[in-house]
Amino acid sequence: MKNEPVRSEAVGISEEILRKWEAKGVSRRDFIKFCTTMTATLALPLTFAPKIAAALEDKRLPVIWVEYQSCSGDSEAFLRANQPTAAEIILDIISLEYAEVVMAAAGHQAEKSKWDAMEKYKGKYLLIVEGSIPTGEGGVYCTVGGESAVESAKKLIKNAAATITVGTCASYGGLPAAAPNPTTAVGVRDLVPGATIVNLPGCPVNADNLTATLVHFLTFGKLPAVDAIGRPKFAYGKRIHDNCERRAHFDAGQYAESFDDAGHRQGHCLYKLGCKGPEAFHNCPTIRYNEGLSWPVMAGHGCIGCASPGFWDTMSPFYRRLPQVPGFGVEATADKIGLGLVGATAAAFAVHGVASAFRKGDAMESDKVKVEE
Amino acid sequence: MLEIRYVWEIPVRVTHWVNALAIVVLSITGTFIGFPYLIAGVDGGFAMGWIRFIHFVAAYVLTASMLVRIYWMFAGNHHASWRAFIPWRTTEGRRNFSKMLRYYTFTGKQISYEVGHNPVAAVAYAGVFVLIIIQIVGGFALYAQYNPDGMMAAWTAWILTLIDSQWLRLIHHAIMWLLAGFFINHVYSAALMDIKERNGTLSSIFSGYRFIEPKDL
Helix, strand or coil: CCCCCCCCCCCCCHHHHHHHHHHHHHHHHHHHHHHHHHHHHHCCCHHHHHHHHHHHHHHHHEEEEECCCCCHHHHHHHHCCCCCCCCHHHHHHHEEEEEECCCCCCCHHHHHHHHHHHHHCCCCCCCEEEEEEEEEHHHHEEEECCCEEEHHHHHHHHCEEEEEEEHHHHHCCCCHHHHCCCCCCCCCCCCCCCCCCEEEEECCCHHHHHHHHCCCCCCHHHCEEECCCCEEEEHHHEEEHHHHCHHHHHHCCCCCCCCCHHHCCCCEEEEHHCCCCCHEECCCCHCCCCCCCCCCCHCCCCCCCCCCCCCCHHHHCCCCCCCCCCCCCCCCHHHHHHHHHHHHHHHHHHHHHHHHHCCCCCCCHHCCCCCCC | CCCECCCCCCCHHHHHHHHHHHHHHHHHHHHHHHHHCCCCCCCCCHHHHHHHHHHHHHHHHHHHHHHHHHHHHHCCCCCCHHHHCCCCHHHHHHHHHHHHHHHCCCCCCCCCCCCCCCCCHHHHHHHHHHHHHHHHHHHHHHHHCCCCHHHHHHHHHHHHHHHCCHHHHHHHHEEEEHHHHHHHHHHHHHHHHHHCCCHHHHHHHHHHHEECCCHCC
16 A cells, blocks of 8 residues: 555546646645645535636636735745645746746836736736725826826726636735725725626735636636635635634623633634624635635634725724724723613603602693592 | 403514514624624634624514514504504603603603503603614624625615614614613603502503593593
């Protein structure tokens, strides 16, 4: 049994394909692992693994990766956190024509390669957008090579076969669009309504979800099924809270009250520390980040709902359950204000009651009242 | 001569008490869900699980009761009718509304003598009905998030396009406090009117009967 090669029959991937990948330096074990992981991530039955393997083999998808108002965090996440050898596979299944973070070219040379790629693969390339697009003041807040992000993005989106937005900024505006949104930043779906687009929000995007989306596009020739706000259902179809490893503690009524108490040390639920898992949709609990190593709630910090539109405004304060009530101080929660309201009502009616008790001549039917002996 | 009038029919009284009970249960369990002030021990049991279960069952009970009451707004007598909740529709209603409001604010001497709701109370109840409906619809929109592909989520999806779920939660809390404030107001006013009107206001919500002197109306 020793040194016997991994058999491909189990998942039905042909010897021929496996040999080809071996020749490229990808072990058959790693390749089968990659195909089955992708099948599982996309929530497809295992019988799709050979289809995925075949799709990876015969296509090299041209990809243009552009950044606008971004921190390059999504590029970093994609480059650093992958399954073993996935980086190699990715470099083999896609042809990255333009990506600011990894390309050697700079300046006019880089610009030229972007527009050349657009012309060469018109209607065939996949566009990946990272960062929000500022529309204020005619788009002057972000210009590349003298051209505004608005103009450049519109052109690239129009000529792409499909667009994937990585990160919350490109999807919904993200941090640059947080109140008061000084640059009038928007996500791609608001810039070009009706574009063929799939949103992969998150801060940063989960590299496995991006890889799975690429693989889906290669295998089926179209983008995966999405929810009401354009996020693929395979990755954003379940609420974090419902798949959370701390959920049993939530149901049991066991909560960490502070970041250093006994409950926190025992892995109790972070609900009272403002965890937004109950209102956030992402596959973090199952797929995790950094090669499945960990994710915020596992590491002991509550979810901040980073894959939700406008999360910086609606999910904050991050360490409280509810948003701040507008017009009240930072210490006032909705429930403190409510309790104050109820107290004031009770006090007002107590006074009203005392005053009413001393009132004379207002009672009805006084002529019918007969006092008993 | 005093008459004994049958004012509140059975559906009105039953839905009143079911609503009251459901709202009390929902408020207590809802407060715990929003702020779990008791921390379970080592074994934990299923504290939050049960409290949420009770909250959702009470939500369905309240919904059913409200549906019955809304049906009865069209099938019941004129005191139960939807028209009774909009006293401003008639000149007499408007006059009695201001008369009653002046009595409450100590600027008028006389109570507006009514067989059914007094006009100020009727307006308050209309507002409470609206608040309860917002609570029900908003509550189910939040509840439906456990299954975003489900039927309930499909029916309530339009709400979350209008408002973010976190702001909806804030509203859900705020309305609970408004209803708590109404509860104090309602019990106080009912007791006050029972004392001042001398026509069995408080007992009428149990029996349905009130004592009315027709010539004083």
